[in-house]
Amino acid sequence: MSADEILDVVDEHDQVIGRLPRREVYAGGHRHRCVFIRAKDAEGRVFVHRRTATKLVFPSLYDMFVGGVVGAGESYDDAALREAEEELGVSGLPKPDFLFKFLYDDGAGNSWWSAVYEVRCDLPVRPQAEEVAWHTFLTEDELRSRLPEWEWVPDGLAAYERLLGHRSG
Template identity: 85%
Template structure:
């Protein structure tokens, strides 16, 4: 049986060019730069999907996140990964293709670095998040998410993507 740690990822350079491949567990352990997708999901009322990760996650266990998403598999495009990850984590099928917004290089300065493609999608389907990925979830109004930012412990890469998305939307106005 393969585990998430066995999943093969493209390893990329600072310009997002593929320079090799590695199992996910090894990429994490050695701090190899790879690719991830972040999909901001809203329901028909415009509320944001927020969840707390399970304690068994390889990175950032038990922290809150305002995105669904994950790693891009070897040979997979960002767009393919965004749809796959959104459907998997939300527990739905038939989701519209998430809309690409922008990409940035996340680097925490402590050996965690990945190219991060940010998307958005509307989900009108009833969600059934994966129990092995999501410990708690809800759709929250933006004001509630903003209120919870200083109170809850958020995944740092998701928080970085959220802050960049706020700036992206301000600049688009």
């Protein structure tokens, strides 16, 4: 999505209260909607990547989810499939499974409703060069061992912590 793409601005209850171009949403710290998709390969390994240095939010940090913003009028489900296929560079993915939704707020002006999904990707990935600087698939143990070693996107870490709680609950 470009900086001119229109996004829904939402309140603390995830109700649409307006629409603005993406750059204005980010510049003004307006709450919006995002999707996080945990992609696993046929062996159950998690797709992990490093974001490009040109990303508007959290450049050059590692992420264990693919995803992005939800366009104005777009459903979370449609955005999850679109974002997963775009970032992984594939088409024909199954519909991602919705897991849960939470409000991410770092207290410093970054706040978005975050819908978390999971999808199995048996296709060879060709990650989007504008989004992904490096990628691999890691086992759950390998991923956990990298948590203290690499600098991760904070919203992805928040989603991961909630995912662990979701799975144990």
